[in-house]
Amino acid sequence: MARVLLIDDQNLWLRSMERVLKRMGYDVLTTESEDAGVETWTAERPDIAVVDMDLADGGDGITAIRRIQAIDPNARVVLTSGSTPPASASDLPFITKPWGREGFATLSVLLGG
Numbered sequence: 001m002a003r004v005l006l007i008d009d010q011n012l013w014l015r016s017m018e019r020v021l022k023r024m025g026y027d028v029l030t031t032e033s034e035d036a037g038v039e040t041w042t043a044e045r046p047d048i049a050v051v052d053m054d055l056a057d058g059g060d061g062i063t064a065i066r067r068i069q070a071i072d073p074n075a076r077v078v079l080t081s082g083s084t085p086p087a088s089a090s091d092l093p094f095i096t097k098p099w100g101r102e103g104f105a106t107l108s109v110l111l112g113g
Contacts, residue, residue, distance in 0.1 A: 002111045003027040003046035007037035007064055008080075009056040013097070017050075024104070034059025038067045041075070048111055053081035053089075062089050076110055 004026045008014045011032065018028045029044055031037045034055050041049055049068055051061040062085075065077045079089055082097040093110060095103040 005046040008052035033057040048076040
């Protein structure tokens with residue numbers, strides 16, 4: 001069973017995605033900040049991190065992803081947002097919120113499914 005780390009400060013979205021992904025058979029970890037997300041990645045080493053672009057704690061998703069990649073250059077990561085990502089994130093897989101079938105399909109492909 002693949003482990004997915006969700007990093008998002010929007011609690012409603014976080015809990016909704018957690019429920020959906022668990023029903024799909026994934027083991028799900030959640031955090032609401034950049035620092036907590038990186039700490040969880042380091043401690044738990046999930047199969048993929050899905051990171052919101054804008055985090056309310058002053059952190060941001062792109063920085064969180066870069067920190068995770070510094071720890072593990074082979075880390076599988078996805079940036080997600082309701083906004084268009086900046087050019088500095090053009091190398092990252094991106095899923096637009098709200099997720100539809102296409103978003104879940106992208107996650108499955110990134111996990112090798």
